[in-house]
Amino acid sequence: MNPLFLTDGYKTGHHQQYPKGTTLVYSNFTPRSNKYAPKGCDQLVSFGQQMVMKQIHEAFKKDFFSRPKDEVCGEMKRELSMYLNTDYDVSHFEALHDLGYLPIAVKSIEEGALVPMRVPVLAIYNTHPDFYWITNYLETVISNLLWKPMTSATIAHAYRKLFTSWQEKTDAEKGWFVDWQAHDFSMRGLDSIDATISSGLGHLTSFSGSDSLPTIFGARKFYNEEGFVSGSVNATEHSVMCAGSKDDEIGTFRRLLETYPTGILSVVSDTWDLWKVCTEHVVTLKEEILARDGKLVIRPDSGDPVDIICGTEDYTKSKLSYEDVKDMPVAHPSAKGVIELLWDVFGGTINEQGYKVLDSHIGAIYGDSITLDRAEQIFQRLEAKGFASTNIVLGVGSFTYQYNTRDTFGFAMKATYVEIDGVGREIFKDPITDDGVKKSAKGLLTVAGDETCFLLVDQCTWEHEATGKLKTIYLNGQFENQTTLTEIRKRLTNL
Numbered sequence: 001m002n003p004l005f006l007t008d009g010y011k012t013g014h015h016q017q018y019p020k021g022t023t024l025v026y027s028n029f030t031p032r033s034n035k036y037a038p039k040g041c042d043q044l045v046s047f048g049q050q051m052v053m054k055q056i057h058e059a060f061k062k063d064f065f066s067r068p069k070d071e072v073c074g075e076m077k078r079e080l081s082m083y084l085n086t087d088y089d090v091s092h093f094e095a096l097h098d099l100g101y102l103p104i105a106v107k108s109i110e111e112g113a114l115v116p117m118r119v120p121v122l123a124i125y126n127t128h129p130d131f132y133w134i135t136n137y138l139e140t141v142i143s144n145l146l147w148k149p150m151t152s153a154t155i156a157h158a159y160r161k162l163f164t165s166w167q168e169k170t171d172a173e174k175g176w177f178v179d180w181q182a183h184d185f186s187m188r189g190l191d192s193i194d195a196t197i198s199s200g201l202g203h204l205t206s207f208s209g210s211d212s213l214p215t216i217f218g219a220r221k222f223y224n225e226e227g228f229v230s231g232s233v234n235a236t237e238h239s240v241m242c243a244g245s246k247d248d249e250i251g252t253f254r255r256l257l258e259t260y261p262t263g264i265l266s267v268v269s270d271t272w273d274l275w276k277v278c279t280e281h282v283v284t285l286k287e288e289i290l291a292r293d294g295k296l297v298i299r300p301d302s303g304d305p306v307d308i309i310c311g312t313e314d315y316t317k318s319k320l321s322y323e324d325v326k327d328m329p330v331a332h333p334s335a336k337g338v339i340e341l342l343w344d345v346f347g348g349t350i351n352e353q354g355y356k357v358l359d360s361h362i363g364a365i366y367g368d369s370i371t372l373d374r375a376e377q378i379f380q381r382l383e384a385k386g387f388a389s390t391n392i393v394l395g396v397g398s399f400t401y402q403y404n405t406r407d408t409f410g411f412a413m414k415a416t417y418v419e420i421d422g423v424g425r426e427i428f429k430d431p432i433t434d435d436g437v438k439k440s441a442k443g444l445l446t447v448a449g450d451e452t453c454f455l456l457v458d459q460c461t462w463e464h465e466a467t468g469k470l471k472t473i474y475l476n477g478q479f480e481n482q483t484t485l486t487e488i489r490k491r492l493t494n495l
Contacts, residue, residue, distance in 0.1 A: 002067075003059040004076050004093060006141040012080055015092050015133035021421035023129035027136055028120035028445055029146060032410035033437050038372050040158040044115045044409055045492065047205055048149030048198060049108040049122050050482060051222035053474045055145055056138065060102055061477075069097045095130060101477030103128035104135065107470040109447060109454070111483055112205065112491030114157075117409070119447055119456045121150070123470050125417075132418075139413045147406040148195060152202030154409070155400060156182070157492065158372055160206040166379040166389035170355045174390045182396045183209035183232070185367045189398020197222075199401045204230055205488050209393075223485045233297070235266035246272050250281045257288055257296070266297040266365060274300050274308070275333040278341040282362070286345060290361050297363045297393070300338055305366050305374050309392055310381035311337030338364050339382060339391050355388040367395020414440040416458065426459060446470065451495065 018025070031044045064072050073090045080088040096103075107123040115121055124142070126135050163178045171177070184203040187196045193214055200215035201223070210230040219225035236256065244252030249272065256267060269277040277298065282289065289296050300308045312335050333341055339358070346359040358364075379389040418425050426443035443459040446468035454469060472480050 001059075001063060002072050002075055003056070003064050003141075004072070005079075006056075006059065006144075007137050008140045009083060011137050011140065012084070012088075014136065018132060018418070019420050022132045022418055023422070024126055024417075024419035025132045025135040025415050026123070026125040026417035026444060027139065027413055027415040028124075028441065029122040029142060029411065029413040030120040030441070031115070031117055031150070032412055034117055034409055035437075036405075036408050036410075038155055038158060040161065040372060041154050041409075042116075043154075044117070044121065044150060045153040045157050045202075045205060046109040046113045046115050046121045046150070047111050047153040047202055047488065048146050049106070049111060050473055050479075051149065051198065051201070051218070052142060052145040053106055053479070054222050056141060057102065057474070057477065057479075065097065065100055069094060073097060092131075092133065096134070099128065099131070102134065103131045103476060104138070104474065105472060105476075106474040108473045109469055110451075110471065110491065112488035113451055113454070113469075114492075114495050115454050119454045120441070120445055120470070122146070122413075123445060124413075127476055136413075136415055143406065143411060143413055145198070147409070147411045148404075149198040149202045150411070151404050151408050152199040152401050153205045154202075155372075155404070156203045156206040156396075159375065159396060159400075162372060162375055162379075163389070166383070169389075170353060170379075170383055171351055171357060171388035171390040172353060173351065174357075174388075177390045179208045180231075181209075181390070181393050182207045183365070183367065183393055184212050184215075184230075184401075185395040185397040186401045187212040187214070189402050191402065195402075201485065203396065203401070204485065205492055219485045223488070224482060225485045227486065229485065233264040233266055234260050235297075235299070236268050238268055238271050238301075241268060241271040249277070250284060253277075253281055253285055254288065257285065257292060260294070261292060263294040264297060264363075265294065266299050268299045268301055270300050270302050274302075274338070275341075278338055278345075279333050282342070282345050290346070290359070292361060295361055295363050297365050298338060298342065299365050299367065301366075301368050305368065305370060305394075306377045306381060307334070307337065309338050309364065309366055309378050310385065311335050311340060338366075339387055340385060343387070351388060353388075354386075355383070356386050356391075357388050358391050363393070364391065365393040365395060367397060369399050370394045370396055371400060410437060412438070412440075416441050417444050451491070 034041055073093045076093055077088055077090045103126055105125055105127050109121045124135055126132050159182045163181050167178050190196050196212050196214050197218035200212035201218050211232050216229045219229040342362050346362045348358040351357050428440045428442035430439045441458040444465040446457050446460050446465050447454050447470050448457050448468055449455045
């Protein structure tokens, strides 16, 4: 696609609408509010700027500058003349093609940093006076590509904080486990492969487990990653279990254990009767499971995640403690839940903090409809029953990463400074009908502070604007200050 199409239709006339003598437009991309964000997302993870600029750069290089001028500009003239019902003048597009590169400077907060609301994560302005219009012509595509990876990275970080807090409370020795405790299963529910890459890489800023394979390609292409990107395990799906037949489900389990004598093996276990798997099949196969050099992971896939994992008896609300009722007969295995049922069969250890940890040969994962609230409830209920949070891996999918919009963090790209006839003019918006969220910064901007506290400073001079935490990552078709996924992960882990 001709990348000149990657904008809102109304922007195609803006080059004529700025005041005569305009030579520069300076804009910023900022999260304005976390009003609609999940609980715990008080700061934004800066992520995706390098990826987005590489996508934009590649689109213009391949599909605009490398194609004949008459072809790409003629296409815009033909289409926009029909679109706007006028004889559309494409001389500004032709001049850009003659220039041969995008005449812009893009500055970014370091990726992997935590940024408060209303602090810009990106600034952009044109570097050639003839192309003042290009700054906000690119607004739409920048917004389209950038809000998703930042939103997913921020939500992933909220999961990371939650999981870490419970791990430190209930299983302090197993800090490494958190890297793998949230597994990305979102690909099938996201709206495109591009979204899988951008959102999936956002997940990988905080975790290492993912079944979204396109993220490996994305990490290599956009973040120069050469080493490890993500990992997963051998795992079944319902078609495998069904093919083995309901009558011989235990035979399918046995065949899988023989096929994979070592390592982690995840088996979906609710194709028919989860409770039969947890009370009969694993008992029959106990010695074979314990003899493996690895772990069998039981995967429920239906029902309320909290109740399935923890049981229907909620000891956080009961007047009786778990110890008071643990030996009482129960009407159905579902009252105990998967973790307690596996403990009944395999046992485990009591860690230094006094919490039960399942035998290393057995485990569980639940990957359907997990949210931050449900994860919190699962850990609360496990703790009330005396189990460490590290007894469960949670699959985080499109229920978490797709149910978001640009408004989740109120992202907007707004111009705050222009130069007209060589004179700077500070501009801003402050709608009287708004509640203050849409009020923009004013003039040139810088971001002060350090990685523990960023602060927006507006109405700057150019000298002041050149300082601070917004660093140039793209200038006149060239990339600067590039980073890797490994570096981003390290920064975020240390915060």
